[in-house]
Each structure stands twice: as C-alpha cells, then as structure tokens.
Amino acid sequence: MNTRAGALWRKVDPAVATAFGCIVLLLFLGSLYSSSFLSPEYLLQQLKVASFLGVIATGMMLVILLGQIDLSVPWVVAVGGMMSTAATGWGPTGEAFAIPFGILCGVALGFANGFGVAYLRIPSMIITLAVNAVAQGLMVVHTGGFSPQDSSSAAMRFIATGHTLLGVPNALLVWAVVGGATVFLLSRTTFGRAIYGIGNRERAAYLSGIRTQRVVLLTFAIAGGLSAFGGVLLAGYASKAAQAMGDAYLLPSIAAVVLGGASILGGRGSYIGTIAGVILITLLQSILSVVQIEEAGRQVIYGAVIIAMLLLYGREKVAR
C-alpha cells in the first residue's frame, strides 16, 4: 500500500540511516586495509560478538526509552556470569538451571534499581550506580576476591559458541529472539506504549491512568535480566566467569543505543537503530584492535563518537 510505504519511509530515522551508513563506511575502510574484512567468516564472527552486546544493549535501550539510565550493567553482567557458573558447580540440578538462575539474579538486581527509581524517587544515575557497587561487593564476597573457579555449563557454551544451521552462530539466534520479543513488546503491547509514553511525558502518562511506577519497576527488572543474560552468554563464550567481565559493556551499551538514534532524554528510538548501533560499535572495536589501537585509545574514540552523535541528534529535543 502506498500509504504504508510512505509511513515506513517516514519512520526511517536519519540517525538510523547514518548508523548503517557508518557501518558500510567502516567495512569499506577496513577492506582497504585487508580484504578479509569482507569475508563471511569475519562478518559472522563479528555478528556473534555483537550478539553479547546486543542482548545487553536491549535492556539499556528499554531503560533509556523511559528517560532513565542503567549504570549497574558492569556488575549485573558479572553477576549473571558468576551465578550461572556457580549454579553449574552445584551438580546436575544446578547445571540444568544455570541459565535461568543467572538471569533471575539479574532480574532481582533490576528490581532493586526499579524500586529505587519508581517508588523511592532516587535518580536512576545514583541508584543504579549504588546497585552496581552492591553487586560488586556481593560477588567479591561470593568468590573471596579470587577469580571464580566454576566453569560454564554445556548449555551455556552451546548457546554462546555453537553453530546450527548453515553455520549461523547460536548467539546470533539468541539475539534475534531477544530482539524479536523486544520489537513485539515495544510496538504491540500496552506495556511498550507505556514505556514510550513515560519517556515522552511522564506526567501525561500518569494522568492518562497508566501505572507509571509499575512500568518503570518492570522495565528495570527486564533490563537487569537482559544484562545478566549477556553475562551468561559471555561466561559460556569464555567457558568461565571473571571478576570484571562486564566492565567493558557499560559505555558500549549506552553508545549503541544513542548511536542508533534513541533520544538519551527518553521517549524516542527504535530497535532497528539499536541493532545498527551494536553492529557499529562492534565493528569499530574490531577494526580498532586489528589496526592495533590499544584499549585506552578505543575508549577515547568511543567517547568522542558518542559526543559527536549527541551533538547531531540528542539536542533536538532540548532546542524545541
């Protein structure tokens, strides 16, 4: 239908288009350096690595759509990894429930975040940072400060490193399922509508009879669960959990959402944008490491890229 095509075209956010454009540009620049950047193996490998960030950034996106932020990502990821591997160490029953147990621990921490933001009215920047510290403390107590010894379960390794049909990585399928569910949640459910409504104008949403506190609480819980799920996948990928395994995911997850055109002030953003942002970040990371730029340099470049994108898109709402 003509109108439908028109509507679809209107929905194409310039930021999303820019992000996809940047992906193509990066691949092009990489191919000048080495033709292996365009090989299917390399690309599938990148998508597999991107899946871990993708799952984590999905939770971050939901929280950002609310107009909030989740800074507890690093240690909620670690909790997901460590608790699932710990469960694996408790014998066959524990091993069977390793994945859901890891995720549930993240949901619990997400609940703490959401309760603080929605009911205690603590700014999300503060409460999530505090929950991050608490999670870190709990994990240090759990491991006694040493690297955890348990290894991940077979199921965890299967979903993180395995391949099924046509060599498509399972991790990518996991991300596809999470992404599909999120798209459905955001576009088809009352809950998704409420998230966008709250992000746009919480007062109007509240006065429309939306139970805003409950929506905020649940969204943070989902985000916590997704962060922890990311941790589960990472632990499966590396066969075991590690103390600071989530540290490298806070900035990239925020960056992916913002690069994908979501407003950091909330209420605006699409999942396709987050996908683009995740792939862009992953490629950027990969290419920067292939051309031998150190982690420190990478951090500087991320930060600069985020600031540049914020200057381009994030200020629109403020200027209005």
Place this chain on the structure above:
Amino acid sequence: MASPAVPLFSMDGVSKRYGGVKALEKANLTVEAAQIHAILGENGAGKSTLIKIMSGVVAPDEGRMLLDGREIQFASPAAANQAGIVCIFQELSLVPDLSVADNICISNPPKRFGLIDRRAQRRIAEEALARAGAQDIHPMAPVKDLPLSRRQMVEIAKALARNPRVLILDEATSALTAADVAKVFVVLKRLRAEGLALLYISHRMHEIAELADQCTVFRNGRNVATYRAGTKSDDEVVELMIGREYSHVFPPKQALAPSAKPPVLEVRHLSWLDRLKDISLSVRAGEVVGLGGLDGQGQRELLLALFGVLRGVSGEILIDGERASVSSPSAAKAKKIGMALIPEDRKTEGLMLPMSVSVNLSFAALDRISSGGIVDRAKERQLIDEMIELLAIRTAGTDIPVGSLSGGNQQKVVIAKWLMVKPRIILLNDPTRGIDVGTKAEIYQLLRKLAATGAAIIFYSTDYDELIGCCDRVLVLYDGAVKRVLVGDEITERALISSALNMSAQSEGADMASATSA
C-alpha cells in the same frame, strides 16, 4: 495632558498578541509619581501582559512607553530594573537555598576584587529589609526556612534594593497573613510619600479601596476606565469589568428530569492541606456543574483531588451513592468509577507532543482495546477513526506528531482520548483556554451531547461566559471553599464576578466589612 507636569510613566497605544489572541490592544496608562495606582480587571483582561511589558519580560508589538517623557524600550527585565521599573511577581522568585541577603542582591551583588563583598551585601540587605518594614528577618537566614508570608516580605525588600521609581505589585499580598498585609500597607504608603509610583494589582477590592489613589479598569486587553479611587461604587466597578462582546454560541440547556437515583458523583467534606476547605458537592447524570471564581482559588486542586492525583485528601467520595476510594488516575479511570480528567495544560499533561495522533488518542483507553496486554490494532484503528470523525479532528493523518496540530485540534485529541474510555464522570480543567472560537463552540456542543447521554460533568472555566452558557449549576470557589452556588437563571456575569470577588450580599466577614466601608 491635563496635568502640567510630565507624568512619571506612561504607555501609549500598546498592543500585544500571542498567536491569534489579543492580550493587549491599544492600551494606555499614565502613572504619576507619589501615587498608588490600582489595576482592576477579571481573568484574561490583559493585566499580566501589561505588567510583563512594563517590566521588560515581553516586548510590545506596537505602541510606546515613556519614562519622564522620554521614550524607552526594554530588552530584558534587567534593563527595566536599570531604568527604575521593578516588578514583584505573583510567583515567588527567590532561590530557597540561598540566604536572604544573597537573594536580595542576586542580580547585582556588591563586589570587591571580583568577589562578592558579603559585608556590603549584608548591609544592603539590612537596609532593604528595614525599608520593607521587615527588620525581624535575619539577612543571613536561608530563604527556605522562612514561612511563605515572610518570603513575600523578602521579595518586597529585594525589589526595594533595586531603588525603583515605579514599583509594580502583582497580587503581592495574596500569600500574606492579615497582620503582614497591614504591615505591607504601611510600607507602601510610606513609599508613596517618598515619591514612588506604585502599580497595585489585586483582586481584593477592599485592599484597593484602602490603598489606591487612582484606579484603571482593564477589559479585553483595553483600558476601559480610569477614575479617582472612591468615586465609583463596587457595583459600578463590576459593571465596568463586565461587558465583553462575545459571540459564543451555546447549545440550549436541557432540563434535568427528576430522578430517584443517587447522584453519579457526590463529594462530602473534601479538604486538602489549606488549599481545599470542606468542599461538598454532587453531580447527577446529565448535569453540567461549573466551577467558578478567580484563578487559583482551589478549582484545579479540587479536580486533581477527585481524580486521585493528590495525596492526603480527606473527606468522602461517593460514586452512585456508594463510597469509593480513588487513589490514583488509573483507579479513577477503572470501569467501576469511569472518571476522566481533561487536564489544564494539554502540552505537558494531556499529550505526548512528539508522538503520533493515533498513539495519543488510544493512550488512555489501552486497557479497553487490548487483551492480555497485547493491543488489538484493528479495534484501535476503528475507535481512532470513530473519534476523529466524532470530534471532527482536522489532521493530515494519524501518524503525524500530535504537536504539529493546531491548538484547537490538539485539545480535541485530549478530549477524544478520554471519550474513548467511555467515561461516566468527566472533569474538565479550563478546556477552552487558548483555542479558537469555532472549536470552543464545538466543545460546548459536545459537552451538552455528553450530558444528554448521561454523563456527569464538572467544568472549570476561567471564562465566565462559558459558565453561564454551559452550566446547570455553578459553584463559586474562593480561597479553597465553596462561597456560593448559583443555579439556573442565577448564573449571571454580575453574580459570578461579585461572588468571585467575595463581595456578594450573602458573604460575611472582615473582607466584606472593609469592602463596604470604603
């Protein structure tokens, strides 16, 4: 000019429009030194715009202002202050966490070596406080520790510290206790003796009678009369304030059939902090009950309290004769109660402006068009189309941001959004503010149609004509309490204004005594 001397300040043919609305139209005003000049007028008569232009907050579209006979233009409030025109605004402008002295000197602190000279600042503050007759306030006390009435005194001191020649007081006494009002009057009279020109805006007639030398009445953005204080009776003043030419088209009211059924909504002894005082009311199916009175007498709070937004409300709410607890908007919206609130500010409370027309329309009714949390898009589509047709919402499509519609159509979206819930009780908070005449008429028709189908409606409006044209009954609020109930033919502009000003024959008390003694 009759007087030989050049007036201290005058305004000549000043106009100001906001969009299509004329806030001020060719207004003239002359303010003499050593006089207290009162400005009267009902809601929306143009008083606030007048003050904003004088104090440099907004620039006039046309006309000129003269100070000492010289033409002046202000780029900012600071420029107006520099010229000697200082305004004490209705809303308190103090920073709560700073000290009294910091606040008094906030725009132009005394400096030494580039740093704020705290000792000089304290001296300035002490002088200003003394001049305002508020020596008891310690200049180093943080403003947040002071009660509201003391803060207002600081506000006056802050204005005096700028050495004004023309001092504008916009409802400056509304937050004050009677004792403080008396003190402020002493100060104001002394300032007058010192040669200042004072422009005094108040809704309290007895205050004007006590203070003013000159009075100017505004109506519809024009100054309609200037007279020496005490030369006109209250009745004549009210007459001057009335009499706008309006071409509102109101649908006929329907007589309510007597019914044995309990009222749909009944409220008993509702109170909230000191803003709502023991309000009782009832609304039957098919009835439109108006809330009248001056702006800010508790009408908004009453609607918010009914809708479950406010915390700590005491009193009873009965729905269909049975006690109900309305603890939140989502409880109020629930089918059993079926209440809807058309909020005051559509841009921040009614709509999510960047989101599409369709998302906004179905937002309140999501639970009605979904099952298991999943939106039934066919049903949504159908209801949205019905609403767009019913209210004749003019939009280029349902996917465009609602913020791109005209004000009138935005307001229709807010109303449609709530009609989609099929409410039995509809609360409207000044729904026609800032929208065009045509859309207003459509809204009046709609209200009557809804009432005819059995809705119970509470309608707050700052426009008296609407109350007269739309309502079966009007409760006039004053200071958080119902002062008077007007029924049927009693609803006249004269009755509304006089009871809004709390000077009707029925009212008793100190206000009345001093109002008539003038």
